[in-house]
Amino acid sequence: MSSKTVKKHEDTKVGVLGGGLSGMAYAYFSSRMGFDVTVLEKNSVPGGLMRSIVEEGFTFDTGGSHIIFSKDIDVLSFMLSLLGDNRIENRRNTAILYKGRLVKYPFENGLSDLPFQENISCLLHFLYARIRRKRELGNLREFFYSSLGSAISEKYLIPYNEKIWKMSIDDMSLGFIGRIPNPSVLDVVKASLGIGSEGYVHQLFFHYPKKGGIQALIESLRGRISGDVLTGFEAKHAESESGKWVVSNGRVEKVFEKIVSTIPLHDAVRVFNAPQNVKSDVERLRFNSLVTVAIGLEEINVKGLSWLYIPDRDIHPHRVSFPSNFSPENAPGGKSSILAEITVKPDDPLLRMNSDEVASMVVEELDRLKILSKNKVVYSNVFRNKYAYPILDSNYQECAERIRAFFNQLGVELIGRFAEFKYINMDDAIRNVANHLGIKRVSEYA
């Protein structure tokens, strides 16, 4: 064990609500710092969005396709250390399915895959936009037009983003921009001429667990946490009594000196009995849910592809991934797998539809697109994730600040994707936990 294990907080009992990555990472680091920590997780298995299932020899990430990459080298090296030898490095091979052809991803780096006229139109509109680039931008539509031009925006960026976010591009705030590519003029000209160039280079190479799917990261943390991880414990009520926190699941009470909440705000306001004005603010925070359809095939059908983006509005999935290309251990020998992702509004009937019907509808659609042959399907399953994508609309900043102020005043730390209501990836989740605990270099805790 490294010198970073300092047993100086052992009298402080810390309760962590939620056993997704944020909760598990908090428990790991704080237990290494000497806190007496307990994770309370409502599901029978920790992991949250990073759950994986292994069935009939197939491994699928039920919360959608997850890969390990980061610009934060310190966090990346920590994540990789959790996996040890249980990892594979892959080079991204991703395409967009546009009018029946595969266009290299990101779209602006694949212009030469388009029919000639469309390629030239994209290039000219891109150059025109760059010459007239506006500084004052109202919403995401204006950003796309001004940064990538009307042709790339209308052919791909707008339909794809409206499909995944389930809202009009005009209602998306500029808060989304951090995740949008901003390619150089030279790269787009090269792409149009068919001279290879890459976008999104920080995830051109990515890591993935050899065995166990993305949940292998969670399992590794679980094995290293010296405190308790109580599964099947849904926090229903938390109250502060004489300087202690009492958390109940309706049957059992747990007492802590300090509470950290990584559960979605929409649940947390009930658990902490927030006043009506805070509950109303939380109701105004919009989010999307995710349905994933896991498909096993009795043949190796798509060689080498990592993901396929599908902007076509008539097809339910916006993206499919190919887990057996991430690790050969993800499918039995000679077989392959596909994971389709469909974002839906939280009240969408698809969330209540019979799983067999959802699976056959998606298989039919993918068969029509020639992504698979329906008569080769040997396994299918459907998973639903209520909290998948926080929507950063024009409301959210103001509401989130008032909600945070309430929890701050209660003395409850909020950490995590839906606890902070931020569009964070695994690396951000770990970095946020480290910041809360005052840890500068997480890799020292590996």
Ligand SMILES: Cc1cc2nc3c(=O)[nH]c(=O)nc-3n(C[C@H](O)[C@H](O)[C@H](O)COP(=O)(O)OP(=O)(O)OC[C@H]3O[C@@H](n4cnc5c(N)ncnc54)[C@H](O)[C@@H]3O)c2cc1C
């Ligand atoms: C489709 C998709 C793809 C993604 N791909 C990537 C990727 O490729 N790379 C990457 O770095 N990141 C990716 N992410 C982001 C990543 O999944 C998240 O950053 C990370 O999982 C967030 O973890 P969390 O603990 O904050 O939240 P969650 O995983 O949501 O965990 C919250 C936990 O709280 C529990 N809980 C809820 N209510 C209660 C309660 N009342 N009592 C007890 N427990 C409760 C839940 O069961 C859950 O386990 C992706 C996300 C999505 C949706």
